[in-house]
Amino acid sequence: DGGITQSPKYLFRKEGxxxxxxxxxxLNHDAMYWYRQDPGQGLRLIYYSQIxxxxxxxxxAEGYSVSREKKESFPLTVTSAQKNPTAFYLxxxxxxSFSTDTQYFGPGTRLTVL
Amino acid sequence: AQSVTxxxxxxxxxxxxxxxxxxxxxxxxxVYLFWYVQYPNQGLQLLLKYxxxxxxxxxxxxxxxxxxKSETSxxxxxxxxxxxxxxxxxxxxxxxxxxxSKIIFGSGTRLSIRP
Numbered sequence: 001d002g003g004i005t006q007s008p009k010y011l012f013r014k015e016g017x018x019x020x021x022x023x024x025x026x027l028n029h030d031a032m033y034w035y036r037q038d039p040g041q042g043l044r045l046i047y048y049s050q051i052x053x054x055x056x057x058x059x060x061a062e063g064y065s066v067s068r069e070k071k072e073s074f075p076l077t078v079t080s081a082q083k084n085p086t087a088f089y090l091x092x093x094x095x096x097s098f099s100t101d102t103q104y105f106g107p108g109t110r111l112t113v114l
Numbered sequence: 115a116q117s118v119t120x121x122x123x124x125x126x127x128x129x130x131x132x133x134x135x136x137x138x139x140x141x142x143x144x145v146y147l148f149w150y151v152q153y154p155n156q157g158l159q160l161l162l163k164y165x166x167x168x169x170x171x172x173x174x175x176x177x178x179x180x181x182x183k184s185e186t187s188x189x190x191x192x193x194x195x196x197x198x199x200x201x202x203x204x205x206x207x208x209x210x211x212x213x214x215s216k217i218i219f220g221s222g223t224r225l226s227i228r229p
Contacts, residue, residue: 045216058216099170101217104160
């Protein structure tokens with residue numbers, strides 16, 4: 001089955017620790033995205049990548065880092081510099097044709113800081 | 115500035131009653147429009163999208179939306195609500211001629227269904 005997978009589904013972190021959230025897609029999509037979702041605030045863009053080995057900051061990149069070494073993978077690291085990391089994190093990807101422009105989402109990872 | 119506004123944060127309806135979730139956008143350039151649905155602790159699923167052509171778009175689960183350029187609106191409707199429609203719904207807009215490849219999401223509308 002083609003799709004986007006995120007792991008783990010639930011993640012607990014102690015304050016001061018870095019954690020990495022996984023996102024993998026087998027849709028052969030060029031672009032990938034990370035969003036943060038908080039109750040009542042919709043989705044906010046953290047980072048996005050339009051091609052391998054390239055990525056751009058979104059609206060709330062501080063305290064986060066990413067890499068895009070492979071087309072299929074776009075891991076997100078939540079660093080200790082992120083002051084309020086407890087949230088639901090969503091990964092998405094988009095195909096190469098601008099005529100569709102549709103983003104497809106993974107199932108999400110819920111991060112809780114203890 | 116480009117933005118998406120979902121006027122209602124919560125919409126309660128009775129089962130089998132019609133549903134309307136409102137979405138307005140602000141943009142000086144042409145747009146693509148989307149509606150997504152999110153069930154608790156899950157990712158977003160595409161309901162429908164408007165890219166071009168007919169302004170009345172039909173999606174999954176019996177939903178449809180109409181693009182009204184003069185009103186800058188893209189309201190989501192369904193003639194008869196089911197209990198399984200209870201979820202959060204997000205309107206989104208993208209810009210086909212932009213190199214930024216980004217989508218702007220509204221803040222969401224939580225649809226609840228009363229028996």
